Amino acid sequence: MSLTRRDLIKHAAALGLLGAGGGVAQLAQAASSRIIPWRNWSGGQACIPEARVAPEDEASLAELVRGTKGEIRAVGSGHSFSPLVPTDGTLLSLSNMSGLIGADAQTLQSEFWGGTRVADMGEPLLKAGLAMLNMADIDYQTIAGAISTSTHGTGPKFGSYSSTVVGLRLVTASGDIIDCDAAKHPEIFNVARVSLGALGIITRVRLQNRKAFRLHEKMWVQKTEELLEDMPRLIKENDHFEINPVLHSDVAVATATNETTDPHTRPNPGGGDGDAVARLMELNTYARNHPKVQAALLNFFLKHFPVTEVVDDSFRVFAHVRDQRFNEMEYELPAEAGPACVREILKTVREQNLDSFFPLEYRYVKGDDIPLSMFEGRDTCAISVHQDYRLDYHNFFSQIEPIFWKYDGRPHWGKLHTLNHNQFSKLYPRFKDFLEVRAALDPGGKFLNGHLRSVFGVSC
Amino acid sequence: MNKMRNTLGAALAAAACSLVLSACGKGAAPATPAASATPPTALAAPADAKVAKIFGSTCKSCHAVPASGAPQAGDAQAWAPRVAQGKDTVLNHIINGYKGMPPMGMCMQCSEDDFVAVTEYMSGAKLQ
Numbered sequence: 009m010s011l012t013r014r015d016l017i018k019h020a021a022a023l024g025l026l027g028a029g030g031g032v033a034q035l036a037q038a039a040s041s042r043i044i045p046w047r048n049w050s051g052g053q054a055c056i057p058e059a060r061v062a063p064e065d066e067a068s069l070a071e072l073v074r075g076t077k078g079e080i081r082a083v084g085s086g087h088s089f090s091p092l093v094p095t096d097g098t099l100l101s102l103s104n105m106s107g108l109i110g111a112d113a114q115t116l117q118s119e120f121w122g123g124t125r126v127a128d129m130g131e132p133l134l135k136a137g138l139a140m141l142n143m144a145d146i147d148y149q150t151i152a153g154a155i156s157t158s159t160h161g162t163g164p165k166f167g168s169y170s171s172t173v174v175g176l177r178l179v180t181a182s183g184d185i186i187d188c189d190a191a192k193h194p195e196i197f198n199v200a201r202v203s204l205g206a207l208g209i210i211t212r213v214r215l216q217n218r219k220a221f222r223l224h225e226k227m228w229v230q231k232t233e234e235l236l237e238d239m240p241r242l243i244k245e246n247d248h249f250e251i252n253p254v255l256h257s258d259v260a261v262a263t264a265t266n267e268t269t270d271p272h273t274r275p276n277p278g279g280g281d282g283d284a285v286a287r288l289m290e291l292n293t294y295a296r297n298h299p300k301v302q303a304a305l306l307n308f309f310l311k312h313f314p315v316t317e318v319v320d321d322s323f324r325v326f327a328h329v330r331d332q333r334f335n336e337m338e339y340e341l342p343a344e345a346g347p348a349c350v351r352e353i354l355k356t357v358r359e360q361n362l363d364s365f366f367p368l369e370y371r372y373v374k375g376d377d378i379p380l381s382m383f384e385g386r387d388t389c390a391i392s393v394h395q396d397y398r399l400d401y402h403n404f405f406s407q408i409e410p411i412f413w414k415y416d417g418r419p420h421w422g423k424l425h426t427l428n429h430n431q432f433s434k435l436y437p438r439f440k441d442f443l444e445v446r447a448a449l450d451p452g453g454k455f456l457n458g459h460l461r462s463v464f465g466v467s468c
Numbered sequence: 469m470n471k472m473r474n475t476l477g478a479a480l481a482a483a484a485c486s487l488v489l490s491a492c493g494k495g496a497a498p499a500t501p502a503a504s505a506t507p508p509t510a511l512a513a514p515a516d517a518k519v520a521k522i523f524g525s526t527c528k529s530c531h532a533v534p535a536s537g538a539p540q541a542g543d544a545q546a547w548a549p550r551v552a553q554g555k556d557t558v559l560n561h562i563i564n565g566y567k568g569m570p571p572m573g574m575c576m577q578c579s580e581d582d583f584v585a586v587t588e589y590m591s592g593a594k595l596q
Contacts, residue, residue, distance in 0.1 A: 047571035062577035101576035278535035
């Protein structure tokens with residue numbers, strides 16, 4: 009990205025170098041350093057904020073929020089694909105506020121600083137004899153970011169991270185600190201469990217955990233249609249189950265994960281998904297103009313995918329290394345609509361020979377009672393489509409998104425979609441409940457960026 | 469025409485072989501050396517408290533996890549070709565992201581100097 013002299017002077021002025029009498033020396037120093045833009049994990053979202061800050065503690069965070077006139081957006085690990093974060097104002101990271109605050113063996117609850125990465129929660133919880141009830145496939149997110157977007161794993165008996173929140177602390181637009189749970193400020197707690205960062209800064213999160221446990225994961229390749237036909241049994245007999253249908257083929261990778269008392273560890277053999285994705289990309293490059301050949305090769309060679317099994321502590325099994333970056337669209341549908349929807353997506357990809365090679369992701373999530381949760385009021389099937397970060401996703405996603413709409417889907421808040429307030433107010437029966445609390449806590453829209461104004465239908 | 473068919477066939481066979489090898493965990497070596505299974509030497513904790521904090525809260529998620537494929541902290545051999553590209557290129561890759569490396573290494577508040585310091589700690593080399 010190239011910056012003009014005007015951009016540089018504007019940025020220097022924003023930093024106070026000109027107005028504060030910093031003089032030529034400071035301006036020259038600023039000119040010698042590049043201006044660092046913020047980008048999300050995939051690189052698909054970017055902004056040049058006026059300031060990037062990481063307060064050391066709650067008191068300085070509250071002071072900063074109170075004293076900031078412009079827009080503030082909180083950022084976790086930048087793993088949202090939708091434009092939740094970009095701002096011209098202040099980008100606020102909680103990276104200095106991370107780690108376990110405390111754990112209670114009686115209530116099986118724990119409290120973490122909001123900036124704690126989910127990847128850093130398993131070990132301290134294990135030391136306290138506890139574990140998360142369920143976890144997502146990727147654990148790079150911070151816990152405040154994960155609950156703000158209703159991030160989830162798979163398993164029809166398990167809700168999202170947000171559904172396991174039993175209390176949280178919020179720094180509001182006025183700089184006030186509010187502790188809320190089911191008994192204290194319940195009207196705020198009810199909506200704050202999924203808030204897109206629009207109610208304030210979540211500095212602490214209290215979670216319902218369980219006793220530490222171990223998991224057995226089995227992964228294999230099978231015909232997608234056989235797996236879909238057998239889905240009712242597979243999700244009934246396994247604690248956690250998902251499939252990854254391979255585009256342009258007739259097969260899917262199936263993953264069944266179940267609690268075990270087996271003390272013998274069979275660790276994850278290691279390695280991310282980069283090599284496998286690179287091979288799929290090569291095949292797609294060579295064969296995409298010969299769809300029948302591509303399908304035959306994929307079907308034939310994926311049959312050789314070995315059955316893999318892992319046994320370990322739960323947090324070491326749930327999460328996988330995802331070192332191949334991508335952009336993603338995910339919709340949450342009524343659970344019963346899952347098989348028909350994924351069949352239609354796979355058919356569309358084949359018929360239109362859409363240019364993508366990342367496998368789909370097909371999971372189940374238990375319904376909850378949080379107004380802005382994608383799982384509000386209904387057990388859900390979550391279906392995701394991905395595009396390699398180097399490839400344009402617009403054409404592919406625009407062909408798939410209307411299929412999700414047809415099945416009454418709600419887009420994942422942290423993933424790409426094209427909806428706005430008009431659609432959301434119909435998709436979420438209690439959307440108004442959230443809007444009322446938001447307007448009361450932040451009437452001036454300090455925590456809103458352009459994307460959120462569109463989502464909420466507000467102009468403040 | 470026959471030549472074109474043969475070329476396509478060879479390319480497909482190469483990709484397919486590559487695919488099945490990868491499925492069996494025997495993929496071809498990448499052009500840039502990836503991390504060793506285990507770093508050759510144990511790396512002492514950073515002397516600088518700020519570097520320690522940045523490394524501990526962000527970089528170690530990949531640069532202390534061999535499965536990530538990222539060059540591991542303390543693995544000078546894996547870092548050497550990266551360091552050889554020069555400070556500007558390394559900084560550009562960190563700030564804007566490069567292949568598996570996410571933009572800013574997920575350190576949202578880091579400055580250019582922070583990125584240099586933590587890279588020099590992990591690589592054990594001075595960025596020029």
